[in-house]
Amino acid sequence: MSQETVPGHDDLTYNLLNFDEQGRERGSGSREVLARAEAEQPTDLFVFSHGWNGDVPAARSQYGRWIATMAACAADRERAHDSPGGFRSLLVGLHWPSKAWGDEEIGTDPVVERFGGSPEARAAIGTIVDHAMTDIEPEVLPPEVVSAYEKLDGLDDDKSTEGDRVPFDAEQLYQGCRLEDDPVSFGSFGFGGILAPLRVLSFWKMKKRARTFGETGAAALVGQLQQAASDARIHLVGHSFGCIVTSAAAMGAARPVASLSLIQGAMSLWSFCSAVPARPAMAGHFRPLVANRMIRGPVVVTRSVFDRAVGTFYPLGAWSGQQLAFEADEWPRYGGIGVHGLHGPDVDVVEHQDVRALGELTPGKVHNVDARTVIATTDGIAGAHNDICHPELGHLVWQAVAASR
Structure with a gap:
């Protein structure tokens, strides 16, 4: 104290x-x-x-x-x-x-810990980050990224009414975030791009x-x-x-x-x-x-x-x-x-x-x-x-x- x-x-x-x-x-x-x-x-x-x-x-x-x-x-x-x-x-x-992560922390242990710290979380986040490094804003999410998001979402499902939401759909969420006014930051990882569903998913995990x-x-x-x-x-x-x-x-x-x-x-x-x-x-x-x-x-x-x-x-x-x-x-x-x-x-x-x-x-x-x-x-x-x-x-x-x- x-x-x-x-x-x-x-x-x-x-x-x-x-x-x-x-x-x-x-x-x-x-x-x-x-x-x-x-x-x-x-x-x-x-x-x-x-x-x-x-x-x-x-x-x-x-x-x-x-x-x-x-x-x-x-x-x-x-x-x-x-x-x-x-x-x-x-x-x-x-x-x-x-604490959410800063752009410089993407893919690091603190971010993995925010999703439970398991090997499954580490592998899923690694897949998402690897694809983001190659192409931050593809027209659609690669299948491997969609699968990684599904695994992350399933690691700690919230069944309470306070966590009530429709089943997580990474592609729909990704496309919804692309319609937002915030531009993707190509110099660093911003709100948009492949990482957008990761940030929103972390919002619900923190909830x-x-x-x-x-x-x-x-x-x-x-x-x-x-x-x-x-x-x-x-x-x-x-x-x-x-x-x-x-x-x-x-x-x-x-x-x-x-x-x-x-x-x-x-x-x-x-x-x-x-x-x-x-x-x-x-x-x-x-x-x-x-x-x-x-x-x-x-x-x-x-x-x-x-x-x-x-x-x-x-x-x-x-x-x-x-x-x-x-x-x-x-x-x-x-x-x-x-x-x-x-x-x-x-x-x-x-x-x-x-x-x-x-x-x-x-x-x-x-x-x-x-x-x-x-x-x-x-x-x-x-x-x-x-x-x-x-x-x-x-x-x-x-x-x-x-x-x-």
Whole structure:
């Protein structure tokens, strides 16, 4: 564990805990956190989870900026301190291995490890990379490459509703990616070309890893924190795949958590519903969170049409490059909450049209908050997915905290 300072707020610290892909802690930092929680008895515990493509330096940077954003909301902090019982906080940032690869890493051991590290994964990735070195963008994928992708996909199949998608079709996905606006980088491996299905497939593999970590290491930690500080309110805040982590942690908690903030989530828009429209016999993976009232306060969800990571990668991976056709007044069969919000049967939803005009939040309800007015600055193929350090979003989380009291 490392105790980190927050940029611009030298009196404020958070605890950074490090876990492996199976949810096992690296080191023993959680013992120190639990000892602090037991000794200090905070009124409010905040647990943060980053999302896809985060190594330790990236996690440290994101948590520092995000917590600084919340700390800068002076009126909200004052309101919390003036509330009955006061306000004493303990902050924990979780790191789990979700780093995608850089172009220079293609074909190396770290990339193989992201697909399970088996000899089969190594051979399949080797075949794909060898063909990419010869011709990065053929008219159609060579049969050997198609076979290699099929083997990769079959090594770790995700049968849950949260992993629900049509059977992986590398050729359709490849052709779908060729229609995207991003040009192929011939000087290095870019988003397009033969490697495009590999990047999208890794997106879905990392999605399953987020759930595995949430159900194991993150859930265990939240349960232990609840025991160490029995009267504390626990607020879970996730970004991207971190929304899966925090949702899974809430499901595994010892008792209901206080609030759940899902910032630009890369998780299914049907995750909380009682019957997934395309599969009506099956409920959303995180349905128990609302059915069993496992979130005492509100669930807040931000969405932005400028989030290209959720808006493009999510449906591309789910539909394997097929066209997404649905009626204008319908939600897509496969879509992420970072663009669409949470929906479906028996989800009590309140829609907010502009994060800048946010009213009071209601406990026990899902609040879909359109944040396109602030989550708008694009950064490469991810679009505005990481544009989350705005005072309006800090205020949104503080509103969830206030509504959970």
